[in-house]
Amino acid sequence: MTSDVDRMLPSTVPVMLIGPDGRPTSAGPLPPAEDLLRGYASMVTARRFNEQASALVRQGRLAVYPSSFGQEACQVAAAQVLTDVDWLFPTYRDTAAVAVRGVDPVEALVLLKGDWHSGYDPYERRVAPLTTPLATQLPHAVGVAHAARLRGEPTVVLALCGDGATSEGDFHEALNFAAVFRAPVVFLVQNNRYAISVPLSRQTAAPSLAHKGVGYGVPGEQVDGNDLAALLDVLSGAVARARSGGGPQLVEAHTYRMQAHTNADDATRYRSDDEVARWVARDPLTRLETYLRAQGVLDDGRAAGIAADAEEVARRTRDGINQDVEPDPEDLFRHVYSRPTPQLVEQLAMVRDELARDEAAGTPDRQEAAR
Template identity: 60%
Template sequence: MQLISPNGTHTPDADYVTPEDEHLLAAYAALVTGRRINDQCNALVRQGRLAVYPSSNGQEACQVAAALAIASSDWLFPTYRDSVAVIGRGVPAEDAMTLLRGDWHSGYDPCKYRVAPQATPLATQLLHAVGFAHAAKLRGEDTVVLAMCGDGATSEGDFHEAMNFAAVFKLAVVFFVQNNEFAISVPLARQTAAPSLAHKAIGYGMPGQRVDGNDVAALLAVLGEAVDRARGGDGPSLIEAHTYRMLAHTNADDDSRYREPEAVQEWEPQDPLVRLSKLLRDRSILTDSLEDKFAASANELSATLRQVMHAEPKVDPEELFTHVFAERPESLETQWNFLRDEIERTEEDS
């Protein structure tokens, strides 16, 4: 499903309502911020201020739509590549980056923002999302859970268990698969023989929809319908967004080993920012002054993130032994005393 073509032309779909212009303008502002976040984090990795960064460059439309499609009372269950969606839900950028910096905690309070910790293992967050939705249903709440994953996660057993359980118990979960064609280096053709990932929904007894993952208008329309369906008690849906990962899997990956530069270049004209910008410009909704405003806001957020990440963190070695047990056992206390003694003697020698 597509509502905005790569050249910025509106392509209406009789089954879906195109979002209002003001909603598209807000989405565009979020896209600008998302791209700036990706650029800044890639720079922080090169400067040694982030341990790793899985960029969503080229996938910002999926990130923005995921954050905007659900209500403030709903929950988002993201993956390691969904930092832009996490920040779009209100989590401060510097807190969202804490995990990727290598600190011991996820960096933000999940309950405050209704965003689960970003999951690094593939598909584990889907089971967590389904369990959360089941608990909400038992409590009589109308909470919708948006569970994000990539195409690689659909090859995991957890994906199938989550889909089956959600469908059997008719839970309010929207499974949102960002199909960027590669699970690190494994192409989609080596992961499934199905015509599309959306087709997998049929076997579980839920609706599936394939959508242009670089078209934020189409994403908002499709995700919005799935969220409304879930909230109305009609159960889960599977949404497959066909997009492309423009950069390597992470800074530790050499994507030239498994794909040609020409393949990446073919996706450049489908940039979600350029596409929406053309539409809004043609409608005289997006002006130069608004572009400057959006860019300034994105740069301000980026500057704050940069400042925090460049500050040296305060490290407390005793935190290694905190929250392991409710009451610290003698074995851990012995280890901590040994480490403390080593630290004190090292400081004395220096």
Template identity: 60%
Template sequence: MTGGERAPADLLPTAGPVRFVAEDGTACPAPAGYGEPSAERLRDGYRRMVLGRRFDTQATALTRQGRLAVYPSAAGQEACQIGAVLALRGDDWLFPTYRDSMALVARGLDVVEVMTLLRGDWHCGYDPRTTHTAPQCTPLATQTLHAAGLADAFRRRRAGNVVLALIGDGGTSEGDFHEALNFAAVFRAPVVFFVQNNRYAISVPLEKQTAAPSLAYKGIGYGIPSEQVDGNDLVAVLAVLDEAVAHARRGEGPFLVEAHTYRMDAHTNADDATRYRDPAEVDRWRAADPVTRLEKHLRDRGVLSDADVVADQDAAEEFAARFRAGMNDEPAVEPLELFEHVYAGPPRRLAAQRAVLAAELAAQEA
């Protein structure tokens, strides 16, 4: 074989999702080709998952209080969110979606800065350059093109950095996703596409989006090796992402990983998930909760004690208190900024709307 060609069999994911830990927390036979992450990394992962779950519930509560404009919950996807962060170096880049605030908090970004966008500000809140984290992306799949482009720049510079792009199952139906895969494959860009398949694109179930055996097969047509993993098993998520990141860092091109997980709560606070999801389905997935699964596994291995669990929960409560306190300060906003950076030359109707708002603001100050 010549050039960048690969044997088709080398691109195929495993027949079923890679798994190390069963839903009840017991160990499964180790899957071939993957090494189990160290106990220290898993212990750290558990701590971050507990904190992430508490962050998520606190953010949801702040939304109900009107202190956030919107919040897309990631409850149930903790293993994916934390695994993505733990698989990267500090100088690697993360490209998140709007649902990945938990990953940003786990990466060490200031929680109030992470919430800036979701409070209704047009700024992303944090500094992408210093955090090596792109702004959270609301338009579906556009961040995958940006990730592929930055990864190609790293390849050209021989910088040794890897880019990881998070994307939901709904985003894989967008054209941008396929363009990003094709570009990354042709130029062997060091990027990992990590699909969090939580079964629903808002209210559209997976079976109405694709007829593929799994979303992991989306990479094959572009020459990208792919894998599928149990997204509620942090051990497996870390093991698979470690291999994917190492593949990209060695200069072997992109890698696609699909994580099978579930969004326990509604799409956002504006959504009523009971209109399109069977409560029995939700209950089945709650039984596969990634936090309790990892806790049981680590307890069985003697890595986690009762005291550790209490300490992690206490730390999460302290974090939530700091989060609430930080959100008490109202953001300084300039209403007229609504009209900035929309058009190079504002149309008449927009200029008229701006004039009306300016007059109302002036009247309030008078």
């Protein structure tokens, strides 16, 4: 007889529907071909987006970029399983997921350029701001899910995090609160094996990160994070259970970041070329492409069209980031509260006065320079 605890435990091996060689496994039926083709197109765009963003760093247009190169299947699946009423809570590495969700790719990157705030309106696409501190977005995600449940709304929140985030207190607090109050939230842990340079073995002794859920009463599952078909299957099931009142769900996706943590990181200091090569052979993009071509769903003409669309996204991203924006000091005060506090009003007046004094003092110099 299966106990409640047994039902919470993940599979002994990660769920995989399409193997690294592009052939279907016998683990179960695959998602519809149109869903996989849509996901493939998004993955091609996400890969090109990662390449373009990394190039913008080298050109000095972005200060830093945490690439999700190699994790595109996780990024795409996270956005694709959600409906318009749902929320996505990303980390700093999830700009591709944010773009797939419908946020303008330029707006998804301006935070990394140094522009004001998060660069986009979270309410427009129901995408929370990109979060740099590890796991701090998880309690926020649970709060949004809990509020939606109290209002009787059908909203599900999908919260992304990495393996390093599972070592943070916010992760444990979020799972505990979500379980107690049965918040409709899905936690997707993208386990890419490293928290910058700290390997997974130095973070946990659990059989898997998905096993951590049972201690809080949260069902867990682990999935091959480089298999889009398996991700869509597992995540759509988790979202459906959360939406129907099943409470929070924990999904661990086994994946790998093929590039360094950021452009400021030297990954060769803590991982070998052989290790990277083994994961390159499990590339989520080539895996799905191989399957789709074998099924006759994808041919050269359609692949060329998808690549052209991805190139257009890269061009628009490049052109948008390359535009210089004149900062407005008053933005420091406009977006703090919907109704400014007396202190902010006073501080704004002080800044306006100081800017006016600087303008008056600088006028003769500018006139002289103009002559």
